[in-house]
Amino acid sequence: MSLLTTNGLVKHFGGLTAVNDVNLSIEENETLGIIGPNGSGKTTLFNLLTGFFLPSSGKVTFQGRDITRLSPERRVSMGMVRTFQLVSVFNSLKVWENLVPCITWSNKLNQSFWKFLTSSAYNTWDSAKEILELVELEGYAQVVTAELSYGDRRLLEIALSLSLKPKLLLLDEPFSGLSDVEITKVLSLLKTLKGKVTIAIIEHKISAIVDFIDRLSVMNEGHIICEGGPSEVLRDSLVNECYWGKEETFEVERQSETSFDRAQNSSF
Ligand SMILES: Nc1ncnc2c1ncn2[C@@H]1O[C@H](COP(=O)(O)OP(=O)(O)O)[C@@H](O)[C@H]1O
Numbered sequence: 001m002s003l004l005t006t007n008g009l010v011k012h013f014g015g016l017t018a019v020n021d022v023n024l025s026i027e028e029n030e031t032l033g034i035i036g037p038n039g040s041g042k043t044t045l046f047n048l049l050t051g052f053f054l055p056s057s058g059k060v061t062f063q064g065r066d067i068t069r070l071s072p073e074r075r076v077s078m079g080m081v082r083t084f085q086l087v088s089v090f091n092s093l094k095v096w097e098n099l100v101p102c103i104t105w106s107n108k109l110n111q112s113f114w115k116f117l118t119s120s121a122y123n124t125w126d127s128a129k130e131i132l133e134l135v136e137l138e139g140y141a142q143v144v145t146a147e148l149s150y151g152d153r154r155l156l157e158i159a160l161s162l163s164l165k166p167k168l169l170l171l172d173e174p175f176s177g178l179s180d181v182e183i184t185k186v187l188s189l190l191k192t193l194k195g196k197v198t199i200a201i202i203e204h205k206i207s208a209i210v211d212f213i214d215r216l217s218v219m220n221e222g223h224i225i226c227e228g229g230p231s232e233v234l235r236d237s238l239v240n241e242c243y244w245g246k247e248e249t250f251e252v253e254r255q256s257e258t259s260f261d262r263a264q265n266s267s268f
């Protein structure tokens with residue numbers, strides 16, 4: 001059984017169909033990449049999966065349960081956690097304080113009320129420190145978040161997600177706005193999660209994720225136009241047409257390292 005499936009998912013914004021009849025499956029513990037030109041509906045799809053938008057029609061199933069109309073918070077409590085295209089952390093708080101609501105929430109879910117009441121004060125700092133160590137930000141625990149680099153704030157955002165103990169982690173362009181050094185840092189963190197947490201990652205820099213993902217889905221104009229093994233998908237003529245406007249296939253190594261990234265950069 002897939003961890004998550006969508007059936008005929010559609011989202012209209014007025015006359016625009018941002019997501020159009022999407023049938024997606026995400027298997028337990030796999031790492032799925034989602035690519036597509038700017039405006040192809042990738043973020044809207046994540047918003048539908050996580051309950052930020054209700055679909056115009058279609059169904060979302062998580063762990064065999066119909067969650068189409070469930071609130072985002074209920075989905076988080078079931079283990080579906082996301083990050084945002086623009087880093088979303090509390091800039092005015094100290095770094096460790098960012099983690100407090102998430103840790104409190106997940107303690108509530110995982111402990112009896114009595115145990116939660118008696119142990120939360122001590123556990124919160126302890127747990128925050130542990131999670132910050134995981135993302136190598138423990139040295140910044142007492143720093144005001146706004147003072148961190150954008151890359152470190154991205155790491156903090158992923159730390160927030162991890163503190164919620166996700167079964168499915170949805171990452172919307174986690175490398176956007178980051179330097180190559182920062183990308184390497186975030187990617188090596190994500191590599192430690194691979195196989196332990198199910199990951200769906202939207203990314204426009206294919207070269208960054210081609211060796212990281214198990215499967216690749218390509219969106220264009222609201223549809224998933226191709227899915228499968230990354231190298232096979234990057235060789236697909238429809239995918240090439242969507243980026244280049246002509247039916248031509250490219251060597252995967254050329255596509256993954258240069259041509260595809262350039263094509264995507266020009267459309268983002
Ligand atoms: N909240 C919204 N209201 C109206 N239109 C939206 C909204 N969010 C996205 N769209 C539109 O839906 C289409 C898909 O956008 P989006 O999902 O953000 O694409 P992507 O993430 O692939 O760049 C775009 O045409 C965009 O303008």
Ligand SMILES: [Mg+2]
Nearest residue numbers: 042043044085
């Ligand atoms: Mg987007």
